[in-house]
Amino acid sequence: MQHVAIADQPDHLHDPQTFITKYVYSQDHKVIAIQYGVTAIFVGLVALCLSAVMRLQLGFPNTFDFIDPSNYLQFVTMHGMIMVIYLLTALLLGGFGNYLIPLMVGARDMVFPFMNMLSYWAYLLSVIVLLASFFVPGGPTGAGWTLYPPQAILPGTPGYDWGIILMLSSLAIFIIAFTMGGLNYVTTVLQARTHGMTLMRMPLTIWGIFTATVLGLLAFPALLVSAIMMMLDKTLGTSFFMPALVSMGESLDYSGGSPVLFQHLFWFFGHPEVYIVALPAFGMVSDVLATHARKNIFGYRMMVWAIVGIGGLSFFVWAHHMYVSGMDPAFGFFFATTTLIIAVPTAIKVYNWVLTLYRGNIHLTVPMLFAIGFIFTFTHGGLTGLFLGNVVIDLPLSDTYFVVAHFHMVMGVSPIMVLFAALYHWYPLITGKMFNQRLGKIHFWFTFLGTYAIYLPMHYLGFLGVPRRYFAMGSTDFIPESAQSLNASITISALIVGLSQLLFLYNMVSSLRNGKPAGLNPWGATSLEWQTPHAPPRHGNWGPVVPTVYRWAYDYSVPGAELDFIPQNHPVSAAEQTAGDHGEGKS
Amino acid sequence: MIQTDKSSSYTTPGIPGLVSDWSADRQTFDVPWGKLMMWIFLLSDTFIFSIFLTGYMTVRLSATDPWPNPSEVFALEIAGHHLPLILIAIMTFALITSSGTMAMAVNFAYRGDRRKTAWLMAATALLGASFVGMQAFEWSKLIAEGVRPWGNPMGAAQFGSTFFMITGFHGLHVTAGVIYLSIVARKVARGHYEQKGYAIVEIAGLYWHFVDLVWVFIFAFFYLW
Amino acid sequence: MKIVVVLILLVIGTLAFHWWSPWWMTPVASNWDNIDTTISITLYITAVVFVAVNLFLAWAIFRYRFDPSRRAHYEPENKKLEIWLTVITTVGVAAMLAPGLVVWADFVNVPENADEVEVVGAQWQWSFRLPGTDGVLGEVDSRYVDESNPFGMSPNDPAGNDDVLISSNELHLPIDRPVKLLLRSKDVLHDFAVPQFRVKMDLVPGMVTYVWLTPTRTGKFDILCMELCGVAHYTMRGYVVVDQQQDFDSWLAQQQTWSDIRAIPPGDPIAGEASFATCAACHGQQGEGNVAMNAPSLAVLPPWYIARQIAHFKQGIRGANEVDAFGRQMAPMANMLPDDSAVRNVTAYIETLQPRATNATILGDAQRGAAHYITCGSCHGAHAQGNYALQAPRLAGQDDWYLKRQLENFRLGIRGASKEDPYGHQMVLMARSLPNEQSVNDLLAYLNTL
Amino acid sequence: MSATTAGQQHPIGIYLKVWLLLFVLSTFSYLVDFFHIEGYLRWTLILIFMFLKAGFIVAIFMHVAWERLALKYVLLLPLSAIAILIVLMAVEGDYTFLTRHLYFDR
Ligand code: HEA
Ligand code: HEA
Ligand code: CUA
Ligand SMILES: [Cu+2]
Secondary structure, X not given: OHHHHHHHOHHHOOOOOOHHXXXXXXXXXXXXXXXXXXXXXXXXXXXXXXXXXXXXXXXOOOOOOOOOHHHHHHHHHHHHHHHHHHHHHHHHHHHHHHXXXXXXXXXXXXXXXXXXXXXXXXXXXXXXXXXXXXXOOOOOOOOOOOOOOOHHHOOOOOXXXXXXXXXXXXXXXXHHHHHHHHHHHHHHHHHOOOOOOOHHHOOHHHHHHHHHHHHHHHHHHHHHHHHHXXXXXXXXXXXXXXXXXXXXXXXXXXXXXXXXXXXXXXHHHHXXXXXXXXXXXXXXXXXXXXXXXXXXXXOHHHHHHHHHHHHHHHHHOHHHHOOOOXXXXXXXXXHHHHHHHHHHHXXXXXXXXXXXXXXXXXXXXXXXHHHHHHHHHHHHHHHHHHHHHOHHHHHHHOOEHHHHHHHHHHHHHHHHHHHHHHHHHHHHHHHOEOOOHHHHHHHHHHHHHHHHHHHXXXXXXXXXXXXXXXXXXXXXXOOOOHHHHHXXXXXXXXXXXXXXXXXXXXXXXXHHHHOOEOOOOOXXXXXXXXXXXXXXXXXXXXXXXXXXXXXXXXXXXXXXXXXXXXXXXXXXXXXXXXXXXXXXXXX | OOOOOHHHOOXXXXXXXXXXXXOOOOOOOOOOHHHHHHHHHHHHHHHHHHHHHHHHHHHHHHOOOOOOOXXXXXXXXXXXXXXXXXXXXXXXXXXXXXXXXXXXXXXXXXXXXXXXXXXHHHXXXXXXXXXXXXXXXXXXXXXXXXXXXXXXXXXXXXXXXXXXXXHHHHHHHHHHHHHHHHHHHHHHHOOOOOOOOOHHHHHHHHHHHHHHHHHHHHHHHHHHO | OHHHHHHHHHHHHHXXXXXXXXXXXXXXXXXXXXXXXXXXXXXXXHHXXXXXXXXXXXXXHHHOXXXXXXXXXXXXXXXXXXXXXXXXXXXXXXXXXXXXXXXXXXXXXXXXXXXXXXXXXXOOEEEEEEXXXXXXXXXXXXXXXXXXXXXXXXXXXXXXXXXXXXXXXXXXXXXXXXXXEEEEEOOOOEEEEOHHHOOEEEEOOOOOEEEEEOEOOOEEEEEEEOOOOOHHHHHOEEEEEEEOHHHHHHHHHHOOEHHHHHHOOOOOHHHHHHHHHHHHHHHOOOOOOEOOOOEOOOOOOOHHHXXXXXXXXXXXXXXXXXXXXXXXXXXXXXXXXXXXHHHHHHHHHHHHOOOOOOOOOOOOOHHHHHHHHHHHHHHHOOOOOOEHHHOEOOOOOOOHHHHHHHHHHHHOOOOOOOOOOHHHHHHHHHHOOOOOHHHHHHHHHHHHOO | OOHHHHOOOOOHHHHHHHHHHHHHHHHHHHHHHHOOOOHHHHHHHHHHHHHHHHHHHHHHHOOHXXXXXXXXXXXXXXXXXXXXXXXXXXXXXXXXXXXXXXXXOO
């Protein structure tokens, strides 16, 4: 097969000549991954600062004159959009996807390196366009990250002209970038694996990233189309989402459009999107758990099918975000059912993570701590999701802080936990240096306890009935004054957690210099990325010959083996042959 | 236990074949990278167009103003005869013809007949270009009749908006296809793919047929509904 | 091992927080108590799962902590166990879903005998419409909406004439009568939410949505808008008052129907001039205002706004607070206007007066003020010209010292605190976003430039 | 490259036949409109012709008929999501129209 043959010969890769081609216009998936990662973390920090400002207003209302109702909404919107799309989606797929896929499936690079490079530059452009909206007249859009029309493009909402236009353009560019990258990831996983790497021998990380990418390729079209339509409504005055209405006392000449249609299209993208964020996290955490518990992931096959199943189901639940949107109420029955069905495969994953630790030999390293933090917070967040999914319970809770608490617990904390677990786990591979364990642990305790202190109480604000996207609660008859003290404490923990991220950044940067060399496979991991001839892996990854795979990615503590791990590229010994099925069931 | 390279053995039929393909070593599908990528891209693109059409359906169903009757709007007076949808019919035939020539091109490409391939692709591109031309005529005619994206004298405002948006987006795809085909045709003529193999022609073909496919649905749902 | 202890403490802590925290749902005031039941069912099931999963997690981490002499157990999978867990989970999920769907069925099917009431949302205020004696709500359309017809009543539908139009933000409902609330928005998405009723639903422009409920408890409950609808989203408040039937009837009797409203004659400036003489004493012959008398300019103010303020002074909604010395001076003056027609006349006269240029008395940074004004502008207009649709008075040309005092009053709740004064309440919330004197001065400095 | 990919070689004849067929089908669907066939009949005809045309293009011209089952499923299964979307949006569109029809003066 000549196209595989290409991958087999290093000299067929575009070897970088100059510094520019090596670090700037690089087509090496590892460099592109780092470019993605750094950019994403940078915007992530912007969004983090925005959240701090929001919290200041909510915790101590009417004390800061640099926050007013307009820019509060703008901060909320940018915070949400950046965190979901430009941080998590980009970092998990563009960053980790790019870095890990070729290494873990034993390829020399992505199948279309040039397109891969374009993908990053398009992403960078989309980020620039997004941030540019802070500097245009009227500022960024304040329509909420859901960008619901009509208000998104009507006076009364901050940034209703330039802000929203830039936001929509930025999203469109991001989608193009994602598509170019995504086609690469999918094709690489499906077609460019090394000898012996069957799908059922791939690490769960790859399964998670792969499924998420497929979701992205099928879900982003909905966002693209609704963005185009809203752009036309805004610029040409078409009426896709705009019915006849009276804005600021004058009736506009829109007519006949349907705002609910936008919501359907947005959530047809939006719900898969939240799993685009979740699935790579699911995958990576599985590998971290297995490696540091020195035990094979429990029920690998079920885990794979759960990932695929969740991915598939996620296209049939979107309107659970719309129970109170005024859509045909009959839909409630359908979507409540599908939504709660998703709990079953997800539950299986949670069980299997815990059962992986059960009878393991657990090293409480920094990545492991974050992984445990993930299990705890995700279970909590997922269970609150079941409240919202159960349509009648959503009636009182929708659009309150309960929802905010739910999705932060499940998206703003647990995948972030995995993010950190992964960054610490693969740091030695990416940089060849070991990070500072003590700092890492301190960072963990602040982040884990801090975030729980933020979001557990937030659920109760929701039960009280505090609405989301409120600049200030003002006074009501049913919310006790004491709720304000709750808000204040949430803010304080948020600020502490936010600051403690500096520990992380310092650790990452300083360890580049001072960290001691990590060696080839510091964690004693079995998956291929750790079996490269050099750490960090060089261009082309594998030296002269690509590795051959003989076993699944989880041969930890195999009875009778001399080490407590057997890398995937180690031939199966005669002893094992007789011992019989060793994860070969998984191939 | 050591998986042998299955790539040469994509022979098992039916469901067992499905299983063995998916559990194959190294690669799941027995197709070149570029072809698989194109297929996945087309799948994604299918979603884009489906959602465009779904949006169109929804706004049309919920519009209270009367919907203009396309068969009248797109009628032409030719030699004194009043012919409904005639231009659209011609466009449809142009596109189908191009699909046929494209299919031939692919066929000859694999037979290694460079000249025929190049010519057929050129013909395809030409037909595509003529399609775009007629589309442009259609647009200017409607605009002349006062149809605008934001409204029209005949009824529901969404008629204009959906028409320009969907046919426009499809038109862009055709235009891109014309350019793509011309480039590939030129390279084919120059024997650029002699050792690389002619999969590229089939890939370009996939894209072109897809554009035709989309038109089939637009024709049925927009013009005939 | 810290993590083990912490996990256990977190589980206990979470339960403790749940039991002992004072923060929980306000008591239900409608027939939807079965929603609360569903919540408790879900709560118990999920709590069990939460505790079980995490305690097992903690135990596993402790029991199987690293020990060089031991090796992890090698067990790729355990079909039986996994199937069992799947089944149990499915049962648990079903146990939560079933009651939910049953209650949803009630929610979807509105009882036939439910009375219809229309809730109209607009940036950023509520108003209401009752069907009147014929029991039918007249047709409406947004293209009819204007100052004289805020509800957009259709002239072609006689059924609308006896509709009761309530332009205040307070709706009364009779207790124990099922009511179907038809929700309509004039501009953007809003959401009608009364926490005590549990149910909520979006208002969607271009269509009509609904919720139904039966109030089971008399009292006055807050309406909150729970769908983001722009800068003043958080100020979009209202009240539902649940009455005994007779109180409800007497309230209803006082409300005006669409035909009543159209019958009201316009004000007569000539007649108004006479009664204006009194006002002129303080506010000046041309209503230009007088700083010495602490009397603001009236000439810049629109008639509907002056009328509302006079009404407020009369009813002691404004100028009753003893801190508000100048307001207290105005209250008796307002009472000298005997009835609504007198008020209409005088406002009609004031409308004929030409505003004069005022001179700035306050120094501030107009640049920073402009930034603050972005928010204000979304109601009062980019040029502070005011906007009837948002019930926002003109600010341009008004005396800055007066505006400053009013902003202060709003911020301290001296003005606008009353439940009878919805727009005042919005200003209370807004004024508080200008926390210090500097920001107020900057804002006024900018207003003086308009 | 192995047989099938290098291949997708099929007798010219079949292309010509399908080509012809597509012309015929297009003509039919055009005639449906030309003769003003209305109601359910119109819809059944339009849809039948549409799906036939689409089917032939995908199956023959895009060679899916000769592709492996694995690829066929990859291409077809995801469309179920679109199917659901279309059905629900049709219901939603009617519902919106209904409320407008009931309460608005049009
Ligand atoms: C990573 C992101 C992520 C994930 C994984 C989830 C997971 C889930 N979400 Fe969430 N959700 C969001 C991100 C996410 N969500 C966001 C961003 C929003 C708000 C968007 C906005 O409006 O701004 C949102 C909003 C949201 C809503 C809309 C609320 C509203 O606006 O009114 C709903 C309603 O159904 C919902 C439900 C669920 C459900 C049922 C799950 C399930 O998948 C959870 C399944 C997991 C578990 C159930 C836990 C593990 C299971 C067990 C341990 C065993 C359980 C055993 C038994 C039940 C017996 N979510
Ligand atoms: C992944 C998504 C994500 C994340 C991480 C966060 C993180 C935080 N969010 Fe946010 N948030 C959203 C997604 C997220 N949020 C969304 C989608 C909305 C809805 C917007 C809308 O309504 O339109 C929202 C809205 C929202 C609100 C509601 C505002 C309102 O409705 O009025 C609040 C209020 O407290 C809030 C607070 C916070 C805080 C204090 C943090 C954090 O500070 C908490 C602590 C977490 C960390 C400290 C981890 C931070 C790490 C990173 C960001 C990674 C990058 C940095 C490094 C790698 C070092 N967020
Ligand atoms: Cu109205 Cu929010
Ligand atoms: Cu969701």
